[in-house]
Amino acid sequence: MTAAPSPVLDRIRIGSAPDSWGVWFPDDPQQVPWQRFLDEVAQSGYQWIELGPYGYLPTDPARLTDETARRGLTVSAGTVFTALHRGSAVWDATWEHVSQVAELTKAMGARHLVVIPEFWRDPTSGERTESDTLNAGQFSDLCSGMERLGRQVRETFGLDIVVHPHADTHIDTEENVTRFLHGTDSALVNLCLDTGHYAYCGGDNVKLIETFGERIGYLHLKQVDPEILADVIANEVPFGPAVKRGVMCEPPSGVPELGPVLAAAQKLGTDIFAIVEQDMYPCPPDQPLPIAQRTRRFLSSCGA
Structure with missing residues (x-):
């Protein structure tokens, strides 16, 4: 019996990111040098990349353009970190950080800025730094702050922000993501749906795409190991230590199934980035390349 052909996912733009090479910080001796990341991501068959933490890749646009172009790579997005639930007191510092990243993102020809909310516990040590829930005033500040950010980023740099639901932040579970979407203007704020983080927090990725398709502006592709996740949840393990345990695993060994997620995204009828x-973090320097190569082959088998 002949296997059914894979669907054609011609609206999906597949890429990868420094995160898949164990890069969380601009400079860290445990991380591979940026030149090796660029060499290996191209060797793995990816065309699109993200900037990763600002300062990891060269921040001079001319130099970065030269380094990416000669490897056949193109930047899809930059990433910023925000704590906008803290209100107007953090706006100036937030905008200074966002402007720096947005300027480079624009110079590289990308159109998206991935916005990650502040963690409520330290991602490395796991120490709780604030409450894991927001009161009404903080939630209102979060929503209005993201709208202000979306408006100003678009007016100043011509970029669209996509907010990244993330474990150990206030935008994580289906309940909190839905609340955030209902509390923000779709003309200014949309989502970067990270399949692994949403599954980590108990969400159904396909359901979210089918329910809020017009708000899905970007994808991050990853899977979680359900056995490790069960232990992480049972023992309230913080995200950073959970990563060290291998909670985010190589596809297709975890959840969610990426084929149905990509098929649902294809049905949205718009071109969309899906960045692995x-x-x-941290990982041995020789570990990422073979995983990246196998992951790219797997995604090709899904039609992407």
Whole structure:
């Protein structure tokens, strides 16, 4: 019996990111040098990349353009970190950080800025730094702050922000993601749906795409190991230590199934980036390349 052909996912733009090479910080001796990341991501068959933490890749646009172009790579997005639930007191510092990243993102020809909310516990040590829930005033500040950010980023740099639901932040579970979407203007704020983080927090990725398709502006592709996740949840393990345990695993060994997620995204009828991010900090320097190559072959088998 002949196997059914894979669907044609011609609206999906597949890429990878420094995260899949164990990169969480601009400079860290445990991380591979940026030149090796660029060499290996191209060797793995990816065309699109993200900037990763600002300062990891060269921040001079001319130099970065030269380094990416000669490897056949193109930047899809930059990433910023925000704590906008803290209100107007953090706006100036937030905008200074966002402007720096957005300027480079624009110079590289990308159109998206991935916005990650502040963690409520330290991602490395796991120490709780604030409450894991927001009161009404903080939630209102979060929503209005993201709208202000979306408006100003678009007016100043011509970029669209996509907010990244993330474990150990206030935008994580289906309930909190839905609340955030209902509390923000779709003309200014949309989502970067990270399949691994949403599954980590108990969400159904396909259901979210089918329910809020017009708000899905970007994808991060990753999977979680359900056995490790069960232990992480049972013992309230913080995200950073959970990553060290291997909670984010190589596809297709975890959840969610990426084929149905990509098929649901294809049905949205718009071109959309789907950037692989496995979360492997820290990892041995020789570990990422073979995983990246196998992951790219797997995604090709899905039609992407």
